[in-house]
Amino acid sequence: MDKCIVELSQRLKHSAGVEYLSDLVQWLNSRLDACYIAISVVDEVLLQAKVLAGVRQGQPIAELEYSLVGTPCAVAFEHEGVCIFPEQVQELFPDDPELVTLEASSYLGCAIYSEQGLRQGLLTLVFTREASRLELPELRPLIDFCVLLIRNELSRIRSEQQQLQERELLLEAQRLGKMGNYRWDLITNEAYWSPPLCQIFGVAETCQFSHQEYKALVHPQDWEKVERVIAACLANPGQAHAVQYRIHTPQGELKYLSSKGVVTVDGKQPIRMDGVTRDITDIQLQNEQLGLAKLVFDNTSESILICDRHNRILAVNPAFSELTGYSEAEVLGKNPAILSSGRQSAHFYQQMWQCIRQQGHWSGEIWNRCKDGAIYPEFLRINIIYDADHNIDKYVAIFTNISSQKEAEAQIRFQASYDALTGIPNRFLFRDRLGQAIEQCQRLEQHSALFFIDLDLFKGVNDSLGHLQGDSLLKEVAARLNGSVRQGDTVARLGGDEFAVIAHGMRDHDSAGLIAHKIQQVLSKPFALGELRLHMTASIGIALYPNDSDTTEGLMSHADQALYLAKHSGRNTFRFFTHSMQQSANRRLRLKTALHKAIDEQRIEVHYQPIVDCQSGRMVKCEALARWHDEEFGQVSPAEFIAVAEEFGLMPELGNLILHRALNDWKTLQQLGFGGIGLSINRSTLEFVNVEFGALKVPELVLLYGLDPKLITIEITESLLMEEHQGMRPALYELSELGIEVAIDDFGTGYSSLSYLRNFPVKILKIDRSFVDTMVGELADYALVRGIIEMAKALGIAVVAEGVETEQQWSQLQQLGCQYCQGYLFAKAMSVEDLQLRLEAA
Numbered sequence: 001m002d003k004c005i006v007e008l009s010q011r012l013k014h015s016a017g018v019e020y021l022s023d024l025v026q027w028l029n030s031r032l033d034a035c036y037i038a039i040s041v042v043d044e045v046l047l048q049a050k051v052l053a054g055v056r057q058g059q060p061i062a063e064l065e066y067s068l069v070g071t072p073c074a075v076a077f078e079h080e081g082v083c084i085f086p087e088q089v090q091e092l093f094p095d096d097p098e099l100v101t102l103e104a105s106s107y108l109g110c111a112i113y114s115e116q117g118l119r120q121g122l123l124t125l126v127f128t129r130e131a132s133r134l135e136l137p138e139l140r141p142l143i144d145f146c147v148l149l150i151r152n153e154l155s156r157i158r159s160e161q162q163q164l165q166e167r168e169l170l171l172e173a174q175r176l177g178k179m180g181n182y183r184w185d186l187i188t189n190e191a192y193w194s195p196p197l198c199q200i201f202g203v204a205e206t207c208q209f210s211h212q213e214y215k216a217l218v219h220p221q222d223w224e225k226v227e228r229v230i231a232a233c234l235a236n237p238g239q240a241h242a243v244q245y246r247i248h249t250p251q252g253e254l255k256y257l258s259s260k261g262v263v264t265v266d267g268k269q270p271i272r273m274d275g276v277t278r279d280i281t282d283i284q285l286q287n288e289q290l291g292l293a294k295l296v297f298d299n300t301s302e303s304i305l306i307c308d309r310h311n312r313i314l315a316v317n318p319a320f321s322e323l324t325g326y327s328e329a330e331v332l333g334k335n336p337a338i339l340s341s342g343r344q345s346a347h348f349y350q351q352m353w354q355c356i357r358q359q360g361h362w363s364g365e366i367w368n369r370c371k372d373g374a375i376y377p378e379f380l381r382i383n384i385i386y387d388a389d390h391n392i393d394k395y396v397a398i399f400t401n402i403s404s405q406k407e408a409e410a411q412i413r414f415q416a417s418y419d420a421l422t423g424i425p426n427r428f429l430f431r432d433r434l435g436q437a438i439e440q441c442q443r444l445e446q447h448s449a450l451f452f453i454d455l456d457l458f459k460g461v462n463d464s465l466g467h468l469q470g471d472s473l474l475k476e477v478a479a480r481l482n483g484s485v486r487q488g489d490t491v492a493r494l495g496g497d498e499f500a501v502i503a504h505g506m507r508d509h510d511s512a513g514l515i516a517h518k519i520q521q522v523l524s525k526p527f528a529l530g531e532l533r534l535h536m537t538a539s540i541g542i543a544l545y546p547n548d549s550d551t552t553e554g555l556m557s558h559a560d561q562a563l564y565l566a567k568h569s570g571r572n573t574f575r576f577f578t579h580s581m582q583q584s585a586n587r588r589l590r591l592k593t594a595l596h597k598a599i600d601e602q603r604i605e606v607h608y609q610p611i612v613d614c615q616s617g618r619m620v621k622c623e624a625l626a627r628w629h630d631e632e633f634g635q636v637s638p639a640e641f642i643a644v645a646e647e648f649g650l651m652p653e654l655g656n657l658i659l660h661r662a663l664n665d666w667k668t669l670q671q672l673g674f675g676g677i678g679l680s681i682n683r684s685t686l687e688f689v690n691v692e693f694g695a696l697k698v699p700e701l702v703l704l705y706g707l708d709p710k711l712i713t714i715e716i717t718e719s720l721l722m723e724e725h726q727g728m729r730p731a732l733y734e735l736s737e738l739g740i741e742v743a744i745d746d747f748g749t750g751y752s753s754l755s756y757l758r759n760f761p762v763k764i765l766k767i768d769r770s771f772v773d774t775m776v777g778e779l780a781d782y783a784l785v786r787g788i789i790e791m792a793k794a795l796g797i798a799v800v801a802e803g804v805e806t807e808q809q810w811s812q813l814q815q816l817g818c819q820y821c822q823g824y825l826f827a828k829a830m831s832v833e834d835l836q837l838r839l840e841a842a
Helices: 002-012 017-031 072-078 097-102 136-176 195-201 211-217 220-235 281-299 318-324 346-359 403-417 427-444 458-465 467-484 509-524 552-567 579-600 638-647 651-671 685-689 695-704 718-723 728-738 754-759 769-774 779-795 807-816 832-841
Strands: 036-043 048-056 064-067 082-085 106-113 119-127 179-185 190-193 208-210 241-248 254-266 269-279 303-308 313-316 361-369 375-386 392-401 448-455 490-495 498-504 527-529 532-534 538-545 574-576 605-613 619-630 634-636 678-682 712-717 741-747 762-767 798-801
Touching: 002 017, 002 136, 017 036, 017 048, 017 136, 048 119, 072 082, 072 106, 072 119, 082 136, 106 136, 119 136, 136 179, 136 195, 179 195, 190 195, 195 269, 208 211, 220 241, 220 254, 220 269, 254 281, 303 318, 346 361, 346 375, 375 403, 403 427, 427 448, 427 490, 427 498, 427 538, 427 552, 448 509, 448 552, 458 467, 467 490, 467 498, 467 509, 467 527, 498 509, 509 538, 509 574, 538 552, 552 574, 579 619, 579 638, 579 651, 605 651, 605 832, 619 638, 619 651, 619 832, 634 638, 638 651, 651 678, 651 695, 651 832, 695 712, 695 728, 712 762, 718 741, 728 741, 762 769, 762 779, 769 779, 779 798, 779 807
Parallel strands: 538 574, 619 678, 678 712, 712 741, 741 762, 762 798
Antiparallel strands: 036 048, 036 119, 048 064, 082 106, 106 119, 179 190, 179 269, 190 208, 241 254, 254 269, 303 313, 303 392, 361 375, 375 392, 448 498, 448 538, 490 498, 527 532, 605 619, 619 634
């Protein structure tokens, strides 16, 4: 046994830590016939063991943690000395699966105690044979010796870990305090810096620096100051000296540091300097900010007043004295009420202070008094400053003289209501005056007339004589109009050369006609523009209250319609609004009613116009187009009834009907064996933003009808993308992800922009027929079509040319590489039955 102990000691003398324990386990494994040997540390509270070193059936054990509960290790850990279960250990501990895996017969374990007598670990040996045949008398001394070695090594490991933790705590404290320590070897001229100090200086944590490397980091303007302090330390060993200086880190960051050091000597020979360095950048910046705040306080143009919690003045800035005439000495300790003008009531101040105490601040306009008695308006802001316990500590009032602002506001109010050029009411004030006139007429049962006046051919004046002369003319027109009406009537300039007159007491057309004649007469007299005498005429539209309308919008609309007729009747005339002008409006209303009924009764038909491959002429898809024949109106143009649907909000219902009809027709064609033809369906802005009928419903309908989404194209307008309605982007991407293509209809006629082609999943551009119509004879339109096709190719977007009607157009589109064509040259829109016949013939 002594020989074994000597051999073991020799083997372990060069090892330490876990390696030491692993060597010990390996040596035991070579000497003992054990199937399992492990050295573990144990959490005594959780009864959880962690294997530091071990072997299982001759192989090293990787990291392993296990619970002692239900194992012989739990007994051994509580047992003093060696604990042995010589036989049938599996039967004794049936809940330990490891014993079964090892086919264990016997177990030997021994708790490892620290020098303080606390259990800290466990030595475990498991055998496949019964321990009764072990030579226990010889084995115990060896086990005791191993336990002693393990105890010492675990204690040493724990001591090192504790020292490491203490060092980490110290370093963490330095990091939190933004400080680090250093030691400068004055013999070798090398310095050790702690990792936090390296972080402060922005250098790698190599921990070794020369004096020259340190000097390179110090701000050049501060190095001389640092050298003086180093010299003082060397001249006075044992005495600490401090210095504040700046550094430039390798990252270019400027920092402020505070260093303190002391020199140690050996005899009279200085051997090292020890010290600490702290990053005081934040403190320095705070001090600078405080200084800046003081600078702002003294130099701001706004008056500042600070009071204590009892509302006694503590400080004022120079701007306060300049505005109020009071010096700081005159107001310190006094209540700000010395500034009160007396214009605000006691109730006003009660509400103000209630708001301050409830919300912590108040702002508003107030009138105050200067030292010389002058009263002025000011905009005042009062804020509470709270102490650490959230009690009121101070009040800060900031105020500005707004006398100039008040004058400017009065000017702005005038400009908002009056025309800057002529000085008469503008459109905003005119609408207000018209509303007041209607209310007065309703109240007094009176009549009035509205005149819309437009100067004939005024644009020619601006073009030929210039805008200055045109402005002079407009000012003279305004003056003449003012002179031609009665007191109480309103003359306004609506914009450009458009004027309006509101005249009261106009009972019939005759009285209003007299006013219109008078206006024409005063405007027909020559206008003197410098040396030039200019003759002008005017067209006038007239609407009467209440005969034509009893609302502001109605009168303006009718007067505008009458003016339109006057201008198109040869100019220099006036026209009264007549109900015949509303025939078109009435037709739209009747169309709306009939269309609503047609939608409800599903009398809207869907025709299909083929879209062909531009190179071969082969049909690849069809566009669904709405058609409507009405008993009263006959065949109604799609342009007319779709405009009515959009105007009166019928587009969602109409679009939904077309969508269902088209998808059902395509399902029928698919069942007849024509499943490879695509279907293109238009969706308007109103349909797209309406969740019930919009794009969010298209995918589920396509799947409901059993159609391949890749055959479906949804056509939208450019304006829809430009407006970016809420939910539009995810709806488009939902279509794209399902395989449904998105096409831009009438491309080039709206807000064409490359940005939405990049930001939205657009797959097809449809060139508007207006460009295709003229591309053969117009070089500009030809170039535009070519540019659209080339741009689309670069973006990976297909192009459909609409309105192709001639062979020459088709030929040019083929040469330009256009993918698809659509137009009368190939086919007009047809019913689904005719389309079926065409497909069968093909």
